[in-house]
Amino acid sequence: MTSTSKSLQDIPGSSTQLFESTNVDLQGENTSGEVDLDALLKYHSSIVIQLGLIAGLFKGFDTLYDVVGSPDIPTLALVPIFLAFSLKSRVFNPLDNERPNLQEAAENKESRGFQDRVMPSWTPPGPVFPIMWVLIIGPIRAYTAALVWQSNGHAFLHPAIFALMFHLAVGDVWNTMNNREQRFGASVTGVLCVTASALNAAYQFYTVDETAGNLLGLPMIWFAVASSLITATWRLNPSQATGEPESLYPVVRDGEQTRFSWFNVENE
Secondary structure, eight states, rough: OOEEEEEEGGGGBHHHHHHHHEEEEEEOOTTOOOOOOHHHHHHHHHHHHHHHHHHHHHHHHHHHHTTTTOOOOOOOHHHHHHHOOOOOOGOOBOOOOOOOOOHHHHHHHBTTTTTTSBBBOOOOOOOOOOOOIIIIIHHHHHHHHHHHHHHTTSSSOOOHHHHHHHHHHHHHHIIIIIISSHHHHHHHHHHHHHHHHHHHHHHHHHHHHHHHHHHHTHHHHHHHHHHHHHHHHHSSOOOOOSOOOOSSSSBOOOSSSOOBTTBBBBOO
């Protein structure tokens, strides 16, 4: 794997205030545009594995709740549980879907998935990202999930709550494509899937508790910004093989393949 430095001054609409150049890993993209079926299989199977593990854990929670006599649990007491899932759902996913380092992002430093590629001039300042995810979106997800739990008969393994878990799983896979693998084209399609799953979760919450659904719908404003940012970034980072914007689906690469980081398995 080699790398190249791109001068942001040579690319219209790119940010020159945050940094002067960025090093982008060159991964041997197949110029034929062949669909990477291996990657697609691993993306989908990782979601199945993640949801299966979470479903088993939720079933255990529900069983334990029944065994101890169905005690009354204050809504706020449930928030830390759902907050942990919101911020650390990736521990259930076998792919390497690490987020950008929030501390480095807050300092506008290069981190995996942030400032490691050419980004639009209107990219929000680094501190915006940890504020949004850790202090706003995460707590909203946690609180609304707690409201749904109180309204659905006290069940963790419930379609509405599971819709949120599916959204988190889709987001985890998107992080693999965008941050780890730097598939800029596939990331555009992926972020649209993340947005659609967020809309579905908000709707499912609304069918159980209107307040929860309305609150969970508020982050859609941020998803609209994120989708625009990912699309603009895709346009600013053309394929190293063709000089054109990457395909909106994962293509075969000669230098690197999707792998399950749990088992450190990588196809040769």
